[in-house]
Amino acid sequence: MSARLANISLGRTSLGRIPHVGSLGIILALLILGQLVNPSFLSPMNLWAVLSVSALLAVASAGQTLVIISGNQGIDLSVGSVMTLTALIVSGMAGSSDAAVPMALAVVLGLGTLIGLANGIGARFLGLYPLVVTLGGSFVVEGLGLVYARSRPPQMPGPMIENIGIGRFLGIPWLVLIGAVVTVAMTLLLRKSRYGRQLYLVGSNIRAASAAGIPVTRVLLTTWAASGFLAAFAGVLLYGYVASANLSVGAPYTMMSIAAAVIGGTALSGGAGSFVGTVLGAVIFSLITNLLIMLGLGPALRYAISGLVLILVLFATSRDAR
Amino acid sequence: MTLVLDGITRVFGPVRALDDVSLTVGPGECRALYGGNGSGKSTLAKIASGTLAPDTGRVLVDDRPLGRADPARARSLGVGMTFQELSLIPLLTAGENVVLTDMPGRAGLLRDTARADQMAQAALAPVGLAGRRDLPVSILQTGEKYLIELAKALQSRPRWLIIDELTATMHASEVDVFAGLLADHLAQGGGALFVSHRLPELRRFCDTISVLRNGKLVFDGALAGVGDDELVKWAGGGHRDAPALMAPARDGEVRVKAKAIRPLPHAQPLDLDFRAGEITGIGGLPDQGQKQVLRLLAGLRAPSPGESVSLDGETLPLGSAAAMAAKGISFVSGDRDEMVFAPRSIRENMLAPFAAMRGLKMPSDAEITAALERLSTRHAGISRPIGGLSGGNQQKILVARCLLLNPRLILAEDCTKGIDVAARNDVHHLLRELAHVQGTTVIVTSSDDQELAELCDRVLVLDGGRMIAELARAEGRLDAQAIVSAYMKQERAA
Amino acid sequence: MMLRQIWSHSSFPAGVLAALALIFALSVNPGLLTTGSMIGWSTSQLGLWTAVLGQTLALMGRGIDLSIGSAVSLVNVSAIALFEAGWPLTAVVPATLVLGLAIGALNGALVGGLRLNPLLATFATSFVLLGLALQIRPAPGGMAPMPAVMFLNGASWGIPNAMLLFVLVLLLWALIAASLFWIRLRAVGTDPVRAWNSGLPVQWLKFGSYTLAGLFTGLSGLFVTLCVGAGDPLFAQPYTLLTIAGAVIGGVALNGGSGSGYGAVLGAVFVGLTSDIALGIGISPFFQQLIVGCVLLVGLAIVVLSGRWLQQKSNAALITASAHRGERA
Structure with missing residues (x-):
């Protein structure tokens, strides 16, 4: 899809063959625009900040990308609520000390995987639409968060979690490093692993996949479990980044993760897409928000304008074929 | 009063599906459009019915041009088409499907169900399926669906009928129903473009034939004068092989x-x-x-x-x-x-x-x-x-x-x-x-x-x-x- | 024959669920039948019932509207702003409806005109609309004219006025369901390519479905304004997800083409009742959402699975019946 944009704007030159040229062009335009608006836009500090937010969003969108590629109407509306729940649980279990962090991590990652698996079972075995299952699931997960938060009110994170959220290693924010590792791992998973090959095939035609002997159910359940796991992991990062947990901290990430994946070229019809694309989508989304903050706009107008820009980006990258 | 396709070219990505194809259908004429798979005959049928626009060339319906892809306009100019992949909406009833586009209204807004039912009955009676008009199309049998597709195309009383592989899955009796309706259509001065790769049916229904190979028109003329072998050769570029000599099956375990x-x-x-x-x-x-x-x-x-x-x-x-x-x-x-x-x-x-x-x-x-x-x-x-x-x-x-x-x-x-x-x-x-x-x-x-x-x-x-x-x-x-x-x-x- | 038509209807499971929930609610709290309680219940739900009809329109054409919550909020705060600017009720009512239609037309232009993906396009407009709503009124406040609020929170002949108004809304819906537009929209929702091949103006019909949905959004915003009596940019936010849940429980298919507005309303009634019941039987508010979420999930599973089964049975019955008719003919 981004290649299509390139064909339009660049007149079918060889540039159209560069992967993600559409997304890269938008990013370049946003960077130039940002610098024109505010000379400190391209300062290392601001760029690291944007990259950190992008990395967080990219990790939150990783599971979403897998689910959307898996096709069959796959979409995960429980990402935000899982992130909220994990932030609340890590906060409640670990408190402000580091001692219980490993235990808390094990619990939330396991719980996230289970929630994803439950979504997958609903979608695969009950034949319900993923949109509906995960919508209902997100009510339940939010409810769990509410119940948990009553018994263990959220606290400030301990040094380890906080360091992951806002600290740096060799001058590079931990979030960016983690995002890079996740990007490499996801790309290897999609491009090189057996699971990755199977995922694209299942996503593009599930009947053909089962006729070719691909274990469709295993691929789909793995995908959903991975989505829950990755959302839980993103929730931990979010808790570190925001340095507090509340009942709606993860909510915006549900839709932002879908937007990042789709802007990045993942087809909602399934069977096509890449994680690098999603990362670029996340960068675009974060750059827009950052730019609007730099312009000194309040949250209300920021919402409105980022919505308008999202419409423009959608128009440029992902119009439905007739 | 003719249906003219003039110099039609259509490209899909790297493939030239149609290359400067022209043909004409006149009143009372049933023209066969014949060719192998990927020869472009379905593409040409879609262009004739306005569901696809050609890259170059034009379609003239009784001297009026079709312009951009717009089936509604083609329909209003008097072109009807039956689609190989059907154009019926599975959830609607057979009757609703047949009159869908011309559904009668009261005050232009509300459905006139009584009149719609009459129209559906009138349209489905010729194919013998008036009794099925209240059933959703999804539960009907394949042959019935194709007959309803035909009734739907005929419902707007088109002068030009484009028929894409309609008879491929029909029973012999259903093909006879189609044959009767086609004969009536031609007798009333209509014309038809009949797309198929089954030679016996082409010979049964058509007088003239256009043969496509790899998107190019390779033959255009009367059907009576050419033999099956020639047609197959033109369409496929080779003779229909006699079965290759069998190696005698070994007595494998x-x-x-x-x-x-x-x-x-x-x-x-x-x-x-x-x-x-x-x-x-x-x-x-x-x-x-x-x-x-x-x-x-x-x-x-x-x-x-x-x-x-x-x-x-x-x-x-x-x-x-x-x-x-x-x-x-x-x-x-x-x-x-x-x-x-x-x-x-x-x-x-x-x-x-x-x-x-x-x-x-x-x-x-x-x-x-x-x-x-x-x-x-x-x-x-x-x-x-x-x-x-x-x-x-x-x-x-x-x-x-x-x-x-x-x-x-x-x-x-x-x-x-x-x-x-x-x-x-x-x-x-x-x-x-x-x-x-x-x-x-x-x-x-x-x-x-x-x-x-x-x-x-x-x-x-x-x-x-x-x-x-x-x-x-x-x-x-x-x-x-x-x-x-x-x-x-x-x-x-x- | 009649019986089969009832249980094979797409809204049958939702009707059963809503009836069960109502019986349960009444057994928990018999006082619910008093006019006072009925007024409270219907005014709190009127906005959702109306909005779910808008969602149904969007879903029917194989779309979805993720901006409904924000749109209702924007209509709500705009209406209050107009009241504060001194506009009379007779001017504000048409203004809210026009605003609703305009919002719907915007979504329709994006989905039908520019052919953007409905999920993402309406998600993007939800940002725009919420941003505008927050800009107009960052925090709850303002006041609607007292007589109108009193009217909506009142009753005539022992029936809450909110319910009477909703009967009018349902009449409007009946007109839509009997229209040419509706059957063509169903065709588009079932299979856009075939609908286009049949000569239907697919993109215009999609545009129309969102624009009409906007009318219901506008009405919903108006009702929320007069029921709550104030402007609140976040009050209606949950409507987006609640309308989807309600419509799906009510038998509206997410992939377009099937379902009915009445079923969607029954679904929304069920969704609304679950939280009322949870409150009524004294569940701590902290557990409420968990319980409601579980009930919704179970409800969804029941509706979808039973709906599929009933549809199969009814198709089989139809085939048999038509075979008999064929023999007689």
Whole structure:
């Protein structure tokens, strides 16, 4: 899809063959625009900040990308609520000390995987639409968060979690490093692993996949479990980044993760897409928000304008074929 | 008063689907549009009916141009089309479908259900389906759907009728209904463009013919003066091959033993053996259990109690396509919706079974290309999406996929459905080579008795899930006539 | 024959669920039947019931509207702003409806005109609309004219006025369901390509479905304004997800073409009742959402699975019936 944009704007030159040229062009335009608006836009500090937010969003969108590629109407509306729940649980279990962090991590990652698996079972075995299952699931997960938060009110994170959220290693924010590792791992998973090959095939035609002997159910359940796991992991990062947990901290990430994946070229019809694309989508989304903050706009107008820009980006990258 | 297609060119990606094609249909004329798969005849039909716009060239309906893709305008100019893939909305009733576009309204807004029902009745009566107008289309039979598609196209009383492969799945009696309606249409001064690759039907309905090959018009003239051989040669670029000489089937050992299988739920259990190096066909009237046998062996149907299958003495884990594929069983179907990963590349489509199984060496690009060449498949690079190719070429790729696997058992379900003669011959040749040279066991089903007779060493005829005849080539008893009389005898007895 | 038509209807499971929930609610709290309680219940739900009809329109054409919550909020705060600017009720009512239609037309232009993916396009407009709503009124406040608020929180002949108004809304819906537009929209929702091949103006019909949905959004915003009596940019935010849940429980298919507005309303009634019941039986508010979520999930599973089964049975019955008719003919 981004290649299509390139064909339009660049007149079918060889540039159209560069992967993600559409997304890269938008990013370049946003960077130039940002610098024109505010000379400190391209300062290392601001760029690291944007990259950190992008990395967080990219990790939150990783599971979403897998689910959307898996096709069959796959979409995960429980990402935000899982992130909220994990932030609340890590906060409640670990408190402000580091001692219980490993235990808390094990619990939330396991719980996230289970929630994803439950979504997958609903979608695969009950034949319900993923949109509906995960919508209902997100009510339940939010409810769990509410119940948990009553018994263990959220606290400030301990040094380890906080360091992951806002600290740096060799001058590079931990979030960016983690995002890079996740990007490499996801790309290897999609491009090189057996699971990755199977995922694209299942996503593009599930009947053909089962006729070719691909274990469709295993691929789909793995995908959903991975989505829950990755959302839980993103929730931990979010808790570190925001340095507090509340009942709606993860909510915006549900839709932002879908937007990042789709802007990045993942087809909602399934069977096509890449994680690098999603990362670029996340960068675009974060750059827009950052730019609007730099312009000194309040949250209300920021919402409105980022919505308008999202419409423009959608128009440029992902119009439905007739 | 003519339908004129003038210098039509249409390009899809790297493929030139139509190249400067012109033809004319006059009043009372039924013109055949003939050609192999991927020759562009369906594309041309869609352009004539306004569902596609040509890149260059124009369509003139009674001297008025059609312009951009707009079926509604084509309809208002008097063009009606029946679609091969149907234009009926499954959830609406037959009656609602037939009058959908011209639904009568009160005050232009509300439906006038009484009048709509009258209109539907009037439109469906000629095809004999007025009694079905309250049923949702989704539950009707295929032949009925195509007749309703015809009634829908005729409902707007078009002067020009475009008919795309309407009769392919109709019963003989339904074809007769169509023949009557077409004759009326022509008698009233209408014209028709009849798209098909079945020569007997073309000869029955049409007087003139346009033949397409690879998007180019290669012949245009009266149908009476040309013979079948010439038409096939023009369309396919080659003679319709006589069946290649059979290597006599070696007396291979029994490779597949199917025990107590039930092709249909209430049928008697059946034992079947299949030998190495042998092509066995399973024939009969439609839906007598042929599919179920094949799908059981492919792991695509859950076994009923008591059914068991062994391959080279090893009992197979029925009910799991993945497990069966791992045992060296390869399944290919003519139902491309069930076989093709349209957005993915040719390479990925070829490698799909390798992605399914552990412990197999991935074939190299050179091996993939070599396999494709053995079937002389046309493609513009194996990294391109398979979805951009014609149906026939997609089908060849699926068959070529079996080559890479080197399977012990190939199951081919109507695997030449809807592909042209040349491609069909390529596929047959390859299956024979696999069986007779490499010793693979091949089991095929086909709705085409001629195909079974040409291809197979042995044909089993099923009726109601029972085996009613076994015809072996070695015993000199195998030809299409023998297959037909086997199941027709059964019918008469019933 | 009649019986089969009832249980094979797409909204049958939702009707059963809503009835069961109502019986349960009444057994928990018999006082619910008093006019006072009925007024409270219907005014709190009127906005959702109306909005779910808008969602149904969007879903019917194989779309979805993720901006409904924000749109209702924007109409709500705009209406209050107009009241504060001194506009009379007679001017504010048409203004809110026009605003609703305009929002719907915007979504329709994106989905039908520019052919953007409905999920993402309406998600993007939800940002725009919420941003505008927050800009107009960052925090709850303002006041609607007292007589109108009193009217909506009142009753005539013992029936809450909110319910009477909703009967009018349902009449409007009946007109839509009997229209040419509706059957064509169903055709588009079932299969856009075939609908286009049949000569239907697919993109215009999609545009129309969102624009009409906007009318219901506008009405919903108006009702929320007069029921709550104030402007609140976040009050209606949950409507987006609640309308989807309600419509799906009510038998509206997410892939377009089937379902009915009445079923969607029954679904929304059920969704609304679950939280009322949870409150009524004294569940701690902290557990409420968990319970409601579980009930919703179970409800969804029941509706979808039973709907599929009933549809199969009814198709089989139809085939048999038509075979008999064929023999007689």
